[in-house]
Amino acid sequence: MPVTRFTKQTWLAGIACALLICSGCSSMKNQVVKKNDQPPDTLEEKISVAKKKLKHPDKFYVTHGQLQEKMGDLDSARTSYQVALGENPKSIDAVLGLARLDQVAGRKIEAEKGFHKALEMAPEDSQVRASIGQFYAAEEKWDQAIPLLSKAVKTAPADKNIRYQLGIALASSGDYQAAMPHLIRAVGEAEAHYNIGYILKDRGELQASEQQFLQAVLLKPEFNEAQYWLDEIRREKENRLMLAGVTSGAGTKGTAKQAAYSKAKPSTKTVQNAVSQGMAPAGVPQSPRRISGPADSTQTAQPPANLTAEQLEQWRNQRQF
Structure with missing residues (x-):
């Protein structure tokens, strides 16, 4: 009998030790998980997270960057586009996004290089042609803007x-x-x-x-x-x-000579x-945004056409x- 009692006590003690060990392991595991759940800080960490958690991380970060760009958070948008390129170096939308940000920042040379890079990646893409065409239009380089926009319209007439x-x-x-x-x-x-x-x-x-x-x-x-x-x-x-x-009151037909108008640059x-x-x-x-002009009583009747x-x-x- 004493032998049986000793064996039973030993068995119970073993179970208690096992539970303590498992509890400690669980606690350590929770600490590790909590530490790993912290948001990534560096560009490399974000790329790593994108690869592991997202099915199409480049598209996710491009969409995120476009939203940040529209909201005016240009620094965050640049980071998002860079993360997208880190995941997919062939992301045309990310290349275009970075080019637009360079254009807004006044880095015209970098912007032009970015747009041309996108054009080399997708020479027949209507959106790419339109984007670089709009860049040249903003620079008033019509001889370069118009052909690109014309080709874009032919590719996407709707x-x-x-x-x-x-x-x-x-x-x-x-x-x-x-x-x-x-x-x-x-x-x-x-x-x-x-x-x-x-x-x-x-x-x-x-x-x-x-x-x-x-x-x-x-x-x-x-x-x-x-x-x-x-x-x-x-x-x-x-x-x-x-x-x-x-004066505009000379003559019964109201044909007073008008002054010449200067054509400003x-x-x-x-x-x-x-x-x-x-x-x-x-x-x-x-439709253009409406601006309420001064009230005009003559608008109650419409003038003849032509x-x-x-x-x-x-x-x-x-x-x-």
Whole structure:
């Protein structure tokens, strides 16, 4: 009997020791897991985590970088694109992302190299061609921008955003006739006249700009922003006439001679300024942002179609009596 009791005690003690050992192992394991769950800090650690946890880590980090880029967190976006390239050196979207960030930062040489790298990787890709075309358009290098955008449109004819960018590039280069059909297909006829009118206004060509804004209003009377700029240009014209000492009341037909308009050198930010004032952004084309202009009692009745700017002005003056 004593032997049996001793054996039983020994057996119970063994179980207790085993439980203590297992408990210690579990505790140490939890500490290790907790330590390994800490977020990675360095670029190499992030690449390692991406390889282990994500099915397509390059696409995940590209999407993450694009979101950070849109939110203005450019440093984090750059890191995300670099992680994507670390996982997949052939990620075109990551190469384009880094090129865009270099462009925004003013590193034009690095940006151009990045865009050309993407073009070498995918020479037939419409988005790549459009991206480098927009880069040259921002630099006002129309002879390089327009061919790239034209090829991109041929590759992706249904992409309204690329077609819009081509139309803006053509108009900014001075080829308004070629720009018009692309802009009409991208954003609509009234908006096409508005966009060209805005570019002309930015160049200081008030007479031609007035005609474009007028056409936009005639096509779409509720187009408040086109009406706003039409009124602004007419005020500017009146101010110039007054400064030139020309009166508009001579003669019964209202044919006072107008002062000559100076054609200013195109601004280096023509397209960017136009976008900020309501032209379609670089994303999916949309109708220009509406700007509520001054209330105008003459808008209760619509003028006859095909009026010149002077005839429309005379019509409105008559409506006031």
